[in-house]
Amino acid sequence: DKGNHRHFMAKEIHEQPEVVSHTLSRYVDFTTGRTRLPDDLPFDFRGVRRLVISACGTAYYAGLTAKYWFERFARLPVDIDIASEFRYREAPLDPGDVSLFVSQSGETADTLAALRYCKGAGQKVAAVVNVQESTIAREADAVFPTLAGPEIGVASTKAFTCQLTALAAIAVAAGRVRGELSEADEERLVTALMEIPRYMAEALKREPQIEKLAKTLSKVEHVLYLGRGTSFPLALEGALKLKEISYIHAEGYAAGELKHGPIALIDETMPVIVIAPHDRIFEKTVSNMQEVAARGGRIILITDPKGAEATGVEPFETIVLPEMPATIAPLVYAIPIQLLAYHTAVSIGTDVDQPRNLAKSVTVE
Numbered sequence: 117d118k119g120n121h122r123h124f125m126a127k128e129i130h131e132q133p134e135v136v137s138h139t140l141s142r143y144v145d146f147t148t149g150r151t152r153l154p155d156d157l158p159f160d161f162r163g164v165r166r167l168v169i170s171a172c173g174t175a176y177y178a179g180l181t182a183k184y185w186f187e188r189f190a191r192l193p194v195d196i197d198i199a200s201e202f203r204y205r206e207a208p209l210d211p212g213d214v215s216l217f218v219s220q221s222g223e224t225a226d227t228l229a230a231l232r233y234c235k236g237a238g239q240k241v242a243a244v245v246n247v248q249e250s251t252i253a254r255e256a257d258a259v260f261p262t263l264a265g266p267e268i269g270v271a272s273t274k275a276f277t278c279q280l281t282a283l284a285a286i287a288v289a290a291g292r293v294r295g296e297l298s299e300a301d302e303e304r305l306v307t308a309l310m311e312i313p314r315y316m317a318e319a320l321k322r323e324p325q326i327e328k329l330a331k332t333l334s335k336v337e338h339v340l341y342l343g344r345g346t347s348f349p350l351a352l353e354g355a356l357k358l359k360e361i362s363y364i365h366a367e368g369y370a371a372g373e374l375k376h377g378p379i380a381l382i383d384e385t386m387p388v389i390v391i392a393p394h395d396r397i398f399e400k401t402v403s404n405m406q407e408v409a410a411r412g413g414r415i416i417l418i419t420d421p422k423g424a425e426a427t428g429v430e431p432f433e434t435i436v437l438p439e440m441p442a443t444i445a446p447l448v449y450a451i452p453i454q455l456l457a458y459h460t461a462v463s464i465g466t467d468v469d470q471p472r473n474l475a476k477s478v479t480v481e
């Protein structure tokens with residue numbers, strides 16, 4: 117049932133404040149402001165020397181975002197790879213360490229094979245999964261559920277932000293257990309997490325502006341997405357979302373990589389979507405925007421009021437979200453990214469919920 121939405125994807129985008137809040141309630145105690153891990157966790161984050169994460173597609177981008185969080189909050193080294201690369205690489209693994217898999221369906225063939233490889237190497241395996249009856253959920257030693265509910269649209273939206281929600285809370289919990297975060301740090305971070313739904317609701321209000329912008333975007337052939345820090349995985353996710361449903365060629369890059377190649381693509385026809393909340397590396401992204409502007413590239417900037425003030429360039433369009441704690445930005449900035457892909461595809465007239473050549477669950481390699 118699509119409710120009063122035209123597509124499942126639209127419904128699922130709009131459901132995010134609610135399902136993220138639901139997922140969060142599993143990992144944080146709203147009254148005490150503390151994180152909570154399952155009591156029967158078969159490993160202790162204190163003893164983990166290295167966390168190995170693998171997943172595919174959008175779930176991989178959630179894992180890549182989590183790497184920044186585990187390293188920052190828990191000072192826990194993270195190796196992350198695409199499951200199809202990881203499984204054949206025969207990476208040396210330390211028995212007794214922990215590996216983590218992220219999957220909406222819990223049936224993705226490469227992710228499952230990677231899980232079995234790690235288990236075979238004597239690791240404890242944990243999985244962030246949306247479908248609780250799935251193979252990955254069954255075979256993992258520890259399951260961290262996402263409570264996104266069934267996701268029907270082939271392009272992942274609410275499952276992605278629920279994965280991020282669970283991963284952020286787990287990273288904070290790990291930081292606490294490992295003594296890297298104080299009780300006050302934990303409370304501050306949990307308070308930020310609890311505000312995600314409110315900020316998401318605010319971000320959804322940008323839909324009319326984004327719908328208009330999508331009309332312009334629907335006429336282009338290539339789009340570049342740039343971001344730094346946790347906005348980098350989101351740039352990759354933005355490009356994936358756009359190409360899978362609108363069939364427009366898009367690429368996501370770490371903003372710092374611009375001058376190492378992709379800058380050659382920039383001309384007046386090339387929209388560059390810059391994801392840049394005003395955080396501690398914002399200034400670095402400003403220089404990249406100036407490089408784009410100097411070559412006539414059309415910048416679509418997604419930022420906050422401070423960022424909008426401090427660009428020093430005149431973007432073609434600016435989507436302004438409220439100022440928010442840096443940790444939650446990737447979850448909230450995901451909304452304009454998803455809406456932009458959605459409305460571009462609708463404007464082109466593609467089959468948004470069932471894009472060509474794609475399946476919801478990739479159970480073959």
Ligand code: F6R
Binds near residue numbers: 172175360
């Ligand atoms: C993109 C998308 C895919 C999946 C990928 C992994 O919108 O949905 O990239 O994220 O196929 O699927 P799961 O999470 O089911 O393992």
